[in-house]
Amino acid sequence: MEQTIFETWRELVPADFADNSRVWIYQCNRMLMMSEALQVEPMLEDFVANWKSHGAPVKGYANLFFGQFLVIMADESATTVGGCSTDSSVRMVKEIEQRFRVNMFDRLSLAFLVKGKVEMLPVHQLQYGIEKGFITPDTVYFNNLVQTKADWLNKWMVPAAQSWLASRYKPLTA
Numbered sequence: 001m002e003q004t005i006f007e008t009w010r011e012l013v014p015a016d017f018a019d020n021s022r023v024w025i026y027q028c029n030r031m032l033m034m035s036e037a038l039q040v041e042p043m044l045e046d047f048v049a050n051w052k053s054h055g056a057p058v059k060g061y062a063n064l065f066f067g068q069f070l071v072i073m074a075d076e077s078a079t080t081v082g083g084c085s086t087d088s089s090v091r092m093v094k095e096i097e098q099r100f101r102v103n104m105f106d107r108l109s110l111a112f113l114v115k116g117k118v119e120m121l122p123v124h125q126l127q128y129g130i131e132k133g134f135i136t137p138d139t140v141y142f143n144n145l146v147q148t149k150a151d152w153l154n155k156w157m158v159p160a161a162q163s164w165l166a167s168r169y170k171p172l173t174a
Contacts, residue, residue: 017075019150026070026093026104036100047092053085113140137161137169
């Protein structure tokens with residue numbers, strides 16, 4: 001059976017980062033075109049190569065997943081990431097936003113895996129999506145609020161019923 005990228009993405013996560021490494025996930029409001037993604041890659045590489053916290057190099061990682069999720073990770077076992085170094089990562093994300101005219105800070109848009117594709121749903125349309133069967137308890141939800149490498153690996157792509165969305169599924173037999 002052929003595996004999809006949605007099943008093999010974990011292979012791209014560096015094994016030499018501690019499980020408690022900090023993770024930030026930025027969700028793009030649309031999938032980047034291949035030409036855009038190819039321009040983002042060197043931006044991420046440059047950022048990670050020069051990422052510092054209080055003058056010390058940060059053991060960092062950044063990658064674009066599924067053309068739509070920018071993931072930044074810092075292994076703080078050697079260097080703690082302070083406010084200024086976090087701000088520098090936010091500046092880089094804002095630069096990507098401006099260059100490609102995308103939104104990566106919209107927390108009111110939810111991402112799901114539907115029929116092998118990332119689909120976005122505004123949070124105000126969530127109940128409608130549930131009622132119409134577009135979003136089921138088994139629909140994979142991208143939980144971008146994960147904060148560590150371990151949670152990213154285990155709790156980023158979860159069935160909606162195993163996320164904060166579980167409370168939205170009420171028995172329909174009342």
